Amino acid sequence: MSDKAVNNAPKLWAGRFSQETDALVHQFNASLSFDRRLWPYDIQGSLAHVKMLGKCGIIPAEDSQTIVAGLETLAADLETGTAALDPGAEDVHMAVESLLTQRLGPVAGKLHTARSRNDQVATDIRLYVKDALADLGGKAERVQSRLIELASQNLDTLLPGVTHMQHAQPVRLAHHLLAYFWMLSRDRERLVDAWKRTDMLPLGAGALAGTTFPIDRHFVAQELGFAGVVENSLDAVSDRDFAIETVSAVAILMMHLSRLSEELILWSSPEFGFVEMGDNVTTGSSIMPQKKNPDVAELLRGKTGRVYGDLTALLTIMKSLPLAYNKDMQEDKEPLFDALDTASISLSVLHTLLENIAFKIERMARALHGDFSTATDLADYLVRQGLPFRQAHEVVGKIVGRCVAEGRALEDLSADDLAEASPLFTGVDAPALISPRGSADARAAYGGTGKAAVEAQLERAQSWLEARRPAA
Numbered sequence: 001m002s003d004k005a006v007n008n009a010p011k012l013w014a015g016r017f018s019q020e021t022d023a024l025v026h027q028f029n030a031s032l033s034f035d036r037r038l039w040p041y042d043i044q045g046s047l048a049h050v051k052m053l054g055k056c057g058i059i060p061a062e063d064s065q066t067i068v069a070g071l072e073t074l075a076a077d078l079e080t081g082t083a084a085l086d087p088g089a090e091d092v093h094m095a096v097e098s099l100l101t102q103r104l105g106p107v108a109g110k111l112h113t114a115r116s117r118n119d120q121v122a123t124d125i126r127l128y129v130k131d132a133l134a135d136l137g138g139k140a141e142r143v144q145s146r147l148i149e150l151a152s153q154n155l156d157t158l159l160p161g162v163t164h165m166q167h168a169q170p171v172r173l174a175h176h177l178l179a180y181f182w183m184l185s186r187d188r189e190r191l192v193d194a195w196k197r198t199d200m201l202p203l204g205a206g207a208l209a210g211t212t213f214p215i216d217r218h219f220v221a222q223e224l225g226f227a228g229v230v231e232n233s234l235d236a237v238s239d240r241d242f243a244i245e246t247v248s249a250v251a252i253l254m255m256h257l258s259r260l261s262e263e264l265i266l267w268s269s270p271e272f273g274f275v276e277m278g279d280n281v282t283t284g285s286s287i288m289p290q291k292k293n294p295d296v297a298e299l300l301r302g303k304t305g306r307v308y309g310d311l312t313a314l315l316t317i318m319k320s321l322p323l324a325y326n327k328d329m330q331e332d333k334e335p336l337f338d339a340l341d342t343a344s345i346s347l348s349v350l351h352t353l354l355e356n357i358a359f360k361i362e363r364m365a366r367a368l369h370g371d372f373s374t375a376t377d378l379a380d381y382l383v384r385q386g387l388p389f390r391q392a393h394e395v396v397g398k399i400v401g402r403c404v405a406e407g408r409a410l411e412d413l414s415a416d417d418l419a420e421a422s423p424l425f426t427g428v429d430a431p432a433l434i435s436p437r438g439s440a441d442a443r444a445a446y447g448g449t450g451k452a453a454v455e456a457q458l459e460r461a462q463s464w465l466e467a468r469r470p471a472a
């Protein structure tokens, strides 16, 4: 086959043209290289469409049956690799139709009755996005389950909770991990939301204005599993808001993954030493023999930027486009697919990473020694004795200042030392008040880091997950 034949298959729209398309123009115009993955959805959409054409008497029932059978064998052959899309075709829709025509002859030409590539491509993408969203939901669920598992193993593990990256108050590791569980729960809700608005059929809009044939769009919607049909034909072919909403939800999801990744990167550094990643999920250095690098977590962090780029690309492609379809919209696919692919592998690899990490509980406990992270508890104690919080803050600030000057830790202070700072401390059980565990457990209010509160939270997380598990 000559290059020209590969690059420039006969066009199904060639009727009014007297010149062949310039090879470079063909290459520039073609989308098959990146829309080929839509073929199963393209065939699914065509099957529903042609059944409807037969049912409504728009084409003879026998023709409809012939085309249905042809599409079904074509799908099976493409699946097994017995058939292949012509790389010279302009796009996936043309490639599928050409194959069908080769097999069935002119009757295949009836498939495109009452349809345009504009409503066809919009349908294909929506079908694709619905599947991809369901896949992401399932993968996010696996990460959530793992987080719950790790949380239940670490109910009694304490570490310094930080604000501004400075030790603030002791928290349970379970509590910290569950924070990510809830982020992912909202991510999944956003994916479901995007799914709901994607779940509308554009097919039947024709090129833009609808069709002169007596089609039954609701039948097609039902065949394809759409909840309803897009009301307005112009809107149906010309909007990609469902793709933007999807990628937006995916970008937020990735933002969450990037934060967890960043923490795992920091925690695996020798300065923290809070976590050890398995050899199977880390990589070495080509020059420094001692290195064990958290590449997976770093890539998760990096790929988040890439997905933000996809979102920006989609928003920018769609900005200011006049109605209805414009070829600019062919550019929707690469960023959309890239974002979905990236999030899908990111969730899978994060799950693998979380299966292969060990928390260094001792290091976390040691990090709480002498870090003043229970200072708030001293102030809260004074408040319970009747001192206004601002004054209590001041008293404890002075205690901390003195400890720092003398090189002592809060936990070195005796009840007498405390009583010296304020008579309200007289007779206090200083170790209980100052210990990280006492501090954490004192935060018993709903949503706090106290043991009972975290146990209750863990149960609610489990119920959240159970309630959304698809019935088997």
Ligand code: ARG
Pocket (backbone or CB within 6 Å): 031, 035, 091, 117, 118, 121, 325, 327, 329, 330, 331
């Ligand atoms: N490949 C095109 C796309 O993805 C399909 C729709 C083409 N429609 C047209 N009128 N040229 O947008």
